[in-house]
Amino acid sequence: MTEIHDAEAGTATAAAARSHARAQAGTVVDCMPQLPPPPGVLWSETVVGGGYTHLALPAGAHVTLTDRDGDACAQVVLFVTGRPWERLNPADTVKVQWNAYLREGSQLLSDQGRVLATLVADTSGRHDALAGASTRARNSARYGDGSAHGPSPAGRELLVLAAAKHGLTPRDLPAPVSFFRGVTVDADGVLHATGSAGPGARVVLRLEQDATLLLANTAHPLDPRPGWHCTPLQVTAVPGEVTGPGDPHWDATPERHRAHLNTAALGAR
Template sequence: MATGTTGGRKTGQSTARRTSRRAPRPTGTTYEAREHARAQEGARAAAMPQVPAPEGLLWSETVAGGGYTHKVLARGSELRLADPTGDACAHVLLFVDGRPWERLNAADTVKVQWNAYLGAGRLLLSDQGRVLASLVSDTSGRHDTLCGTSSAARNTARYGDGSAQGRSPAGRELFLLAAAKNGLGARDLPPSLSFFQGLRVEPDGALEFIGSAGPGTSVTLRAEQPLTVLLANVPHPLDPRPAYTCGPLEVRARPGAATAPGDPLWDATPEGRRAFLNTAEHLTARGIG
């Protein structure tokens, strides 16, 4: 039985049991519990991974609002995140697989590219001056590089609960669960970026929440190094809606090729070209480039 995560909880067998139309089975003994569990084979919930992924895909999953997921992706993989309802908010952390000390640096992503706004053609950078992922397509334009994700204290104050297993889980608490499944801990978690709920910086420095571009938008990231990807789908910290509101997030990844010299993205800006050269030099020395 495939398992995923939603609201900090597994979305496999237990969720399938709730959504199945099959008659309840007794579970008073180990044998009865085993038969009950096996009877759920083939049942699906609205939010869970497809295992195995459909042909041509490396990863296919729907993450419920208040849920999280994670995956290791090969260099060149294309990761498509989609917001079918207009209420998803995909908080993203990236780590170089096997070298987690090289990880997403939101400050350098903004600083090096002279721009706080994400969109097609932008690069997600590490603090080593190298490209972790490139944003190759974007139909949303509503993203955030500045606020990070929500905390347990904030969600408890606002919604009454911020625990990973609670009714309004915080993004950081979900990241901690995803991190632990990849041998990482709290000290490994930097500020995250988020997609599908945007903000703008006012001339006086105030942050204005501008929300979603609406249902049906997507972004596609290309892995420029082997990556460990952590995703938490929770409301944006500045979302003004009083209720904990977050729609499903569709996640699809397929094989592809990393950006190479001659690709327009490689030479789009002097800063980007230097980051790609730094990345290529590093990977070539490791026998990967």
């Protein structure tokens, strides 16, 4: 009881609460933004399992996602900054590129046929553009609680919170793509989880337009394990250049070349 009363006394007045809050300056925990970011870095953060982040970044920025401990799942949505009606379309991402599996060189496309991001590096190979985000109802049925602030938060709930920070509503959210949790699809359309690539796997996304990135780090909806599992995810963004003529990604395939031309024609570059 003494410790409880001492803690309460330490914040019993506005002045005491202010002193207590200021005393936390310099405290470092395992999962938090790095402020200020290192020189030459736009943003650096470790997102806790069950957490989310949101970033508005310039065209050309390179966003590195790292599965630090081997059990992260980065569920990512992208919007064009200032033009939020243009957003990630996983169905077109798969359909236009004739491939259900994301890999190095894959583009993340909008429904306008333009490129939002290019996957320029990938040591994981375990990703998913098909299953979407976990939902509160599903997580509640599986784990007992799917709320955003509960012990087993659903991806959809976390993305709703991230979207709200940018004036976006639940109706604005498309399905995400997920990095670091693999999925395969049978000929009859049945999806199968293939797990993670292990600790240290990373992907690098090159943003091809000014973009708002929303990210939820939470268990994949097809994770077959009975319990909820998710470990920290590292997110780092640095300045860079968009894909242009002469870059191997510019005309790697006819479809990708056309998507880059569509993006360039908009004047986004």
